Amino acid sequence: VLSYDGGAYHGWQRQENAVTIQQVLEEKIGLMTGEKIRLIASGRTDAGVHALNQVCNFQTRSRIEPDSLRRGLNSLISGDIHVKTAETVPLDFHSRYDARSKVYEYRILNRAEPELFLRHYTWHVRHPLDREVMDGCLAELYGTHDFSAFRSSGSSNRNPVRRMIRADIQGPENGLLVFRFEADGFLRHMVRNVVGTVVETGMEKRGLQEFREILHSRDRCRAGIKAPPQGLFLVEVKY
Amino acid sequence: VLSYDGGAYHGWQRQENAVTIQQVLEEKIGLMTGEKIRLIASGRTDAGVHALNQVCNFQTRSRIEPDSLRRGLNSLISGDIHVKTAETVPLDFHSRYDARSKVYEYRILNRAEPELFLRHYTWHVRHPLDREVMDGCLAELYGTHDFSAFRSSGSSNRNPVRRMIRADIQGPENGLLVFRFEADGFLRHMVRNVVGTVVETGMEKRGLQEFREILHSRDRCRAGIKAPPQGLFLVEVKY
Numbered sequence: 358v359l360s361y362d363g364g365a366y367h368g369w370q371r372q373e374n375a376v377t378i379q380q381v382l383e384e385k386i387g388l389m390t391g392e393k394i395r396l397i398a399s400g401r402t403d404a405g406v407h408a409l410n411q412v413c414n415f416q417t418r419s420r421i422e423p424d425s426l427r428r429g430l431n432s433l434i435s436g437d438i439h440v441k442t443a444e445t446v447p448l449d450f451h452s453r454y455d456a457r458s459k460v461y462e463y464r465i466l467n468r469a470e471p472e473l474f475l476r477h478y479t480w481h482v483r484h485p486l487d488r489e490v491m492d493g494c495l496a497e498l499y500g501t502h503d504f505s506a507f508r509s510s511g512s513s514n515r516n517p518v519r520r521m522i523r524a525d526i527q528g529p530e531n532g533l534l535v536f537r538f539e540a541d542g543f544l545r546h547m548v549r550n551v552v553g554t555v556v557e558t559g560m561e562k563r564g565l566q567e568f569r570e571i572l573h574s575r576d577r578c579r580a581g582i583k584a585p586p587q588g589l590f591l592v593e594v595k596y
Numbered sequence: 597v598l599s600y601d602g603g604a605y606h607g608w609q610r611q612e613n614a615v616t617i618q619q620v621l622e623e624k625i626g627l628m629t630g631e632k633i634r635l636i637a638s639g640r641t642d643a644g645v646h647a648l649n650q651v652c653n654f655q656t657r658s659r660i661e662p663d664s665l666r667r668g669l670n671s672l673i674s675g676d677i678h679v680k681t682a683e684t685v686p687l688d689f690h691s692r693y694d695a696r697s698k699v700y701e702y703r704i705l706n707r708a709e710p711e712l713f714l715r716h717y718t719w720h721v722r723h724p725l726d727r728e729v730m731d732g733c734l735a736e737l738y739g740t741h742d743f744s745a746f747r748s749s750g751s752s753n754r755n756p757v758r759r760m761i762r763a764d765i766q767g768p769e770n771g772l773l774v775f776r777f778e779a780d781g782f783l784r785h786m787v788r789n790v791v792g793t794v795v796e797t798g799m800e801k802r803g804l805q806e807f808r809e810i811l812h813s814r815d816r817c818r819a820g821i822k823a824p825p826q827g828l829f830l831v832e833v834k835y
Binding site: 361436438470471478 | 600601646675676677678680709710712715717
């Protein structure tokens, strides 16, 4: 279980010519075990997205105690990735396939004045937002839907049906609104596309009825803007 | 009035071969006014120290409206410095000499687990701290004292007597302790030396009586460690 500040990374997934969280961790675990390691995470996070409790697993023949691995890794990696806990799991455990649900938060600073110390961890929205309309949008998301309208343009053709278990807003506290989503899974960019569209609706660029139509249209060309990555946190993965 | 994240800067004061906040601001104001600008701040902050409301002033013959200057500067400087307000003041106003008191906060995360997202803005102290003893230390600081015991070794021989108006601790909230100090002025490194010494006392490395003796000794060799810069915030300057 690990947390990371996504600001300095090109997301979770290993790729050519870019520093990713997966790559850094695989390299350092490899240094400790002497093996070539392949990490499986509960899911990718995109460039700039943060995690409070990402879950990943790997197989090893090493006899290093999990807690020694945790401490060793934390001394080898830079401070923007932190291994919170490590434990031995059954050989057939799979961080992604075994996840029952995931919780994401999206943080918005909704006030005229920016806040310097939140700039890497919130989306600053100056325009006043209609809370009642936004609550109404989120209520529409509960239950099982084809979320194609909110998937990213480049995403693969896997099953776009997901079950939304929770979608609500906490706050505001000093202008900070925290959107919280729990679902049995999320499509690529789904949270950011939902948040961007809900915020536009809250600015009265559209009505609740139009939001409802977008969701049911399954047409990704109808949705609003994609909220920027720095407000998004993977909070928890449930098994 | 400006806020800044001190993490990327070698403090406030202009110096050779290092990027400082004063230098960045003087350069950008100079670009806007076409003059060579000399900024006067309420006081220096050291490398890595943050400000929520630093105050500075300068003289200019430019006719730029203060609010245009503010907006222009915010578009010219990077996101880790933010000009919050700008206004015209009497020609004899002096940010440093006219300050009646200053408020500093020092933030400590006091729990076993680190918190990744606070790492640049707190001092992480794992060892449990005796709150009652620390409150006792801070109570000693109230009033007028010669604070030489807590000044930095390299500081000049200006008058070391200051009047402490407030010194207390808020929290803990999720392990976060916020030390707050208000005084008519602070010696160089005074807050960090006080906090380091109070924390050591709170770890029961010494007793309250010894803390009292250190304060009255005026001997900077007797004080404890200097707390690291990233927990320190200049909160307010009162005029």
